[in-house]
Amino acid sequence: MKLLIFDIDGTLTHLDGATRRAFDAAYVRIFGVHAMTETLRLHGRTDPLIFRDCYELSGLSGGWEKAFVIFRDAYLTALPGCIAASQHTHLHPGVAGLLNMLHRRPDAALALGTGNMEAGARLKIGHFGLNRYFPVGGFGDHHHQRADIMRDAIRHAEAHWRQTFPPADTWVIGDTVHDIEGGKAVGLRTLGVATGGAFFYEDLVKAGADVVFRDLSDTAAVMKALGLN
Numbered sequence: 001m002k003l004l005i006f007d008i009d010g011t012l013t014h015l016d017g018a019t020r021r022a023f024d025a026a027y028v029r030i031f032g033v034h035a036m037t038e039t040l041r042l043h044g045r046t047d048p049l050i051f052r053d054c055y056e057l058s059g060l061s062g063g064w065e066k067a068f069v070i071f072r073d074a075y076l077t078a079l080p081g082c083i084a085a086s087q088h089t090h091l092h093p094g095v096a097g098l099l100n101m102l103h104r105r106p107d108a109a110l111a112l113g114t115g116n117m118e119a120g121a122r123l124k125i126g127h128f129g130l131n132r133y134f135p136v137g138g139f140g141d142h143h144h145q146r147a148d149i150m151r152d153a154i155r156h157a158e159a160h161w162r163q164t165f166p167p168a169d170t171w172v173i174g175d176t177v178h179d180i181e182g183g184k185a186v187g188l189r190t191l192g193v194a195t196g197g198a199f200f201y202e203d204l205v206k207a208g209a210d211v212v213f214r215d216l217s218d219t220a221a222v223m224k225a226l227g228l229n
């Protein structure tokens, strides 16, 4: 059985800037100043680390970890409305068909591997009805490093499916160099997909992904690359 760990933003979903809008709205509400996320790269980073950078940039004093706990609730409250109000949210090409096919295979296990907090991740993919595909995952709540998130995803998957997933049978599927590097750091196979807009196809090749696709629309080719033909 193969374990397939999917990133969310840019890999499965396009949320048309809803994440940034929710983040900014919550930040102003709690701290009364702008988060200045426009100066930051959000792609491939964890929610707490994005918050820490904003906290420092906007000149707030005191420990950011404590402030993050307060911010977290406001962000998660703002997120559903920001997603619902977005005009152009969609799943990336091929995602719906691929997940549907993988879900029906007895030799494939699906997990999430994302810098989102779990509650935010569930809201995001819940917008598209995808939660049923992903019983477990690794999330950005507690870890800052992508490799630790992958380790969490594997640990939870092994508990859920009651079997071990050797690195050679475990794939990370993501749209950023961070996904590829995080997967490689734990010795996993990596599939890059250049749908996120933050990195080009060539960047993902250069990062050392085992295989790179421009999008996931060729289901048969993706299944073959994953060794599931």
Ligand SMILES: [Mg+2]
Binding pocket: 007, 008, 009, 010, 011, 043, 044, 174, 175, 176, 196
């Ligand atoms: Mg991503």
